[in-house]
Amino acid sequence: MYRTSSANILHRVPSYFYSRSEMSLAFSPRTSRSVAYRKFEDTLDGTVFDEADGDEITLLGDDERQQYAASLEDGYGLAARPAAVMSGEDKRGMALLLILYLIQGVPLGLALGSMPFILQNSLSYSQLATFALCGYPYSLKLLWSPVVDSIFSSRIGRRKSWVIPMQLINATLMLYISMSIQHLMDEPSLHVTHLTNVFTALVFFSATQDIAVDGWALTLLSPENLSYASTCQTIGLNTGYFTSYTVFLALNSPTIADRWGTPQLTLAAYLKFWCWVSYAVTVLVVFKKEKKDSVSDSGLTIREVYRQIWDVVKMQHIRSLSIMFVLGKIGFAANDAATSLKMVEKGLNREDLAVAVLINFPFQIFGGWLVGSWSRGDYPLRPWVYTFWPRIGFAFTAMLIVYWFPTPPLTGGFFVFLVIHTVLTSFTSTIQFVGSSAFFTRISDPVIGGTYMTLLNTFSNVGTMWPKWFVLKSIDLFTVATCQIEDDSTYIGEVATECSTQLGKKMCADVEGVCLVTRDGYYVVTTLCMVFGVLFLLFYTIPTARRLQSLSISSWRVKL
Structure with missing residues (x-):
């Protein structure tokens, strides 16, 4: 067992493998994906590095190293995770x-x-x-x-x-x-x-x-x-x-x-x-x-x-x-x-x-x-x-x-x-x-x-x-609606021509008119x-x- 720094370990990782980890898209809940993956990388020389305290965890032999790597690889370069237990x-x-x-x-x-x-x-x-x-x-x-x-x-x-x-x-x-x-x-x-x-x-x-x-x-x-x-x-x-x-x-x-x-x-x-x-x-x-x-x-x-x-x-x-x-x-x-x-x-x-x-x-x-x-x-x-x-x-x-x-x-x-x-x-x-x-x-x-x-x-x-x-x-704003009145003799002014607001609709109803919508702003806004x-x-x-x-x-x- 020996101690080493994270910088030294990363320098010993082959360049092709390091670039692969950068291109992978992966997350693990509340844990940096790079931590799990770096453990996989570091097994290449028999060292598993614990990022939390800077200490090496274990030293694996060749067979153990291959077995550990196989357990982490799932076909996409991702770390396999055990099923979480609900306490x-x-x-x-x-x-x-x-x-x-x-x-x-x-x-x-x-x-x-x-x-x-x-x-x-x-x-x-x-x-x-x-x-x-x-x-x-x-x-x-x-x-x-x-x-x-x-x-x-x-x-x-x-x-x-x-x-x-x-x-x-x-x-x-x-x-x-x-x-x-x-x-x-x-x-x-x-x-x-x-x-x-x-x-x-x-x-x-x-x-x-x-x-x-x-x-x-x-x-x-x-x-x-x-x-x-x-x-x-x-x-x-x-x-x-x-x-x-x-x-x-x-x-x-x-x-x-x-x-x-x-x-x-x-x-x-x-x-x-x-x-x-x-x-x-x-x-x-x-x-x-x-x-x-x-x-x-x-x-x-x-x-x-x-x-x-x-x-x-x-x-x-x-x-x-x-x-x-x-x-x-x-x-x-x-x-x-x-x-x-x-x-x-x-x-x-x-x-x-x-x-x-x-x-x-x-x-x-x-x-x-x-x-x-x-x-x-x-x-x-x-x-x-x-x-x-x-x-x-x-x-x-x-x-x-x-x-x-x-x-x-x-x-x-x-x-x-x-x-x-x-x-x-x-x-x-x-x-x-x-x-x-x-x-x-x-x-x-x-x-x-x-x-x-x-x-x-x-x-x-x-x-x-x-x-x-x-x-x-x-x-x-985009709605155009007017009050249509059957008997023009009952027309009471400009307020009756507006039929978008509740006030305009009420005035239109008071003169027995019907609101005629020539352009509904809903369709304009939805399309935009x-x-x-x-x-x-x-x-x-x-x-x-x-x-x-x-x-x-x-x-x-x-x-x-």
Whole structure:
């Protein structure tokens, strides 16, 4: 046995083998691919080098050396990995993550799902764009994530110091909204700003909790099972989101209540229910012991964390990743933001929409778990990139559905087709979400775990959220609609010629006119988004994703 330096070992590796490792595209969960591969390389001269402490581990003979090399080679130059064992502690950690992510999904389902449909009959697309701003804190949480990562009580726990108060604040805020929501919803067009403010606050505190939970996930699960954190996030957030979206819309519907003889669930009652659930989950978190991690609890100051963020952002591959995620989703942004609203406008009942998405829910849960196993592979961004094509294709199909939407009532065959389209569209979205989350979890640095994860998730969330305001605004901007009046003698002025906003539609109805849409901005905006999405995918996203996956995990680490 002898000691040697990493530089000497790498110098002894044959040049042809060293270049091969650089060209391979491979990742292993939470472990640098270069470490596993370098162990394989170093066996060529009988030495296995441990990168963690700079010591040689063992000295193999020729037969042992060949056997070890054979166990690592899988036909692609990748290190074979034993199947991870799910311990009881990991199972309990996954259960806690599922619950916490579910609680976070509830306000998102209300703010981004149910409320736009409830408000659609009273607000214009421009006013809906204003309300859509309440979802932005989830995309901009990077701005205050260093505070969450740096200020904490060691006695309570680094992550529990934030999860507990955020849970309590969210529960109390939902209780407040439940007591005032009826007054706001009586005349929502007069209270757009107030509605936006209260739901922005709700999303803000949920986003703050998400920072702490993302960081907690890095230590709550063992390294070999860490990729399941993205699965927990997918299942938990989807469950909370769809509960507030589809389940609530269905139970809130007077039609379904009359049909099934069930009481109608009001928004106030729904908020009160989740208020008490949040209080109960807070008690559960209080009694959960947080694992002590010397690396994660390194005690960086806020200023140091912001400096580390700036250092990370200055990395060339981080900038490339940010551009890829911020602009890459424009191709289907119009479909995500406006298609469902357009279908309701064309005559689709909110109850039918809720049933369609409710049918989709179990497929989302199963898909999230299934895709979680795919994300454990060596190419986590490969399914993410491949899925762009069907997502843009489904956006095009959805535009055709809106254009040829049948006159209600809908036939059973068309409704089944709509459900299948919804399931497939959502499944492609799940693939991208889980794939990107697994990649982010793998490359995040535990030293600033919550902030690093938040930085990476910010790129993805911003890419999803920022186009929404512009899409909804642009639909009104490109739409040309006039009020057609049968008896010209009743014409009351120029205000009757505008039929895009709710005010114009109301004035048109008051004079017994009919809104005539000569150009629907939805089709213009959707087409522009798809054209940009295809070009950006071909010329930037695909080559950039391939290059980023070729990097070793150590290249993503913060240099302290």
